[in-house]
Amino acid sequence: MNHLPSAIPATMRAVRLHGAGFENIHVDTVPVPRPNDNQVLVRVDAAGVCSSILKLVAQGCEHTFINGWDLGLYPIILGDEGCVTIVQAGKNVASKYPVGRRYATQPAVDHPPVNHRERYRNNGTGMEKVAIGYSLPGHLAEYMLVTEEAIAADCLLPLPSDAIPFFAGALCEPLSCVISAQDRHIHIHQKLPTAPRIPQLGLLRGGVAVVIGAGPMGQMHAEAALRFAPRHLVVMDIIEERLEFVRTGLAEKARQAGTELHAVLSAEGLALIKKVSNGKGADDIIAAVGIRNVQQESQQWLAKGGVLNLFGGLKRGEHMIELDTLRVHYDEIRLCGSSGGSPADVVEALRMVASGEFNPGLHLDMVGSLDQFSKALELIKAATVEGKIVLYPQIPSMDLLRVKAWTRRDENDFLKSCRKI
Numbered sequence: 001m002n003h004l005p006s007a008i009p010a011t012m013r014a015v016r017l018h019g020a021g022f023e024n025i026h027v028d029t030v031p032v033p034r035p036n037d038n039q040v041l042v043r044v045d046a047a048g049v050c051s052s053i054l055k056l057v058a059q060g061c062e063h064t065f066i067n068g069w070d071l072g073l074y075p076i077i078l079g080d081e082g083c084v085t086i087v088q089a090g091k092n093v094a095s096k097y098p099v100g101r102r103y104a105t106q107p108a109v110d111h112p113p114v115n116h117r118e119r120y121r122n123n124g125t126g127m128e129k130v131a132i133g134y135s136l137p138g139h140l141a142e143y144m145l146v147t148e149e150a151i152a153a154d155c156l157l158p159l160p161s162d163a164i165p166f167f168a169g170a171l172c173e174p175l176s177c178v179i180s181a182q183d184r185h186i187h188i189h190q191k192l193p194t195a196p197r198i199p200q201l202g203l204l205r206g207g208v209a210v211v212i213g214a215g216p217m218g219q220m221h222a223e224a225a226l227r228f229a230p231r232h233l234v235v236m237d238i239i240e241e242r243l244e245f246v247r248t249g250l251a252e253k254a255r256q257a258g259t260e261l262h263a264v265l266s267a268e269g270l271a272l273i274k275k276v277s278n279g280k281g282a283d284d285i286i287a288a289v290g291i292r293n294v295q296q297e298s299q300q301w302l303a304k305g306g307v308l309n310l311f312g313g314l315k316r317g318e319h320m321i322e323l324d325t326l327r328v329h330y331d332e333i334r335l336c337g338s339s340g341g342s343p344a345d346v347v348e349a350l351r352m353v354a355s356g357e358f359n360p361g362l363h364l365d366m367v368g369s370l371d372q373f374s375k376a377l378e379l380i381k382a383a384t385v386e387g388k389i390v391l392y393p394q395i396p397s398m399d400l401l402r403v404k405a406w407t408r409r410d411e412n413d414f415l416k417s418c419r420k421i
Contacts, residue, residue: 020060082139083169
């Protein structure tokens with residue numbers, strides 16, 4: 001699958017959203033776009049299925065990044081996670097993006113819309129950000145047009161090694177979100193009472209870290225948390241199978257980091273936090289679930305100076321929680337959050353994958369072809385997957401396949417077998 005096509009085809013398959021609701025998701029045959037002088041055409045080698053698409057499908061044209069765009073008249077190509085290869089570049093960007101070079105993408109594009117401004121509400125007035133897989137073409141297609149906005153915002157990030165599998169390149173986007181979130185944690189250090197305060201980004205080294213929720217993103221958070229070598233890492237969930245993944249998948253890495261790993265049912269979590277912290281509470285908590293009462297109650301689980309990360313988004317209308325201002329004032333706790341990553345976070349994700357610091361194969365649960373997108377999204381909605389789902393737009397139709405601890409060799413063998421179908 002590394003070879004480039006001898007000729008770019010006239011048409012391609014693409015997963016498009018024609019309006020709000022699952023019934024408006026279709027795999028369409030559409031023309032392959034051609035880049036202008038300032039754009040790039042890429043072949044999509046792997047596309048992740050992100051849970052954030054559920055919000056887009058539910059809200060349709062009311063989604064912030066769609067901003068009134070009429071999906072009935074102008075359907076959008078979905079997919080905000082992907083690994084791609086350059087197949088054609090406009091003359092003004094060809095030297096920067098050579099044909100055959102592989103990239104991961106950062107879908108959150110910090111740039112105002114350039115094209116089709118008339119399709120947005122009020123001609124896009126006030127918009128400072130657009131997104132791949134929303135109003136910009138997404139990865140759930142055989143080919144993807146990378147437009148001026150993404151290029152100007154440096155959202156194509158070259159893979160540092162050709163040894164990185166396609167699926168791993170695609171998973172660098174969700175990993176970038178984890179990196180961005182954990183960098184929002186700030187702990188204040190003083191060597192002496194009279195010394196200046198020194199802020200340090202990230203989880204507290206040697207502290208007690210907690211991840212609430214062991215779903216796909218919670219699992220990524222747990223592995224990434226080991227970068228900071230907490231003394232204890234507590235992972236909580238209500239589903240035992242997810243906890244078993246944490247125990248088996250991260251046990252050796254935790255041992256190497258000098259971290260005592262605990263994967264426990266949520267009902268046991270608070271008692272365990274008190275035990276391992278000698279009653280002080282957690283130094284860092286990542287609420288990787290969008291559950292209102294969890295985000296509110298977990299403020300009380302923090303140690304003095306602890307940080308609570310509200311990673312899991314709450315539904316609008318249910319998003320207000322009470323803040324314990326006494327704890328903020330007297331115990332100096334902090335609340336933080338983040339929305340996606342940046343190009344720098346994707347670069348760091350690629351470095352972690354290339355160096356072996358992060359194992360993306362642990363976090364892949366299912367693979368399949370482009371036409372399996374709706375099924376994949378339904379599984380994510382029902383929370384019946386134990387990791388990420390990656391689709392390969394270049395392969396023929398096939399059912400979703402459950403995989404375990406995938407490697408580059410596994411992917412190569414899989415793609416070779418698909419070419420024989």
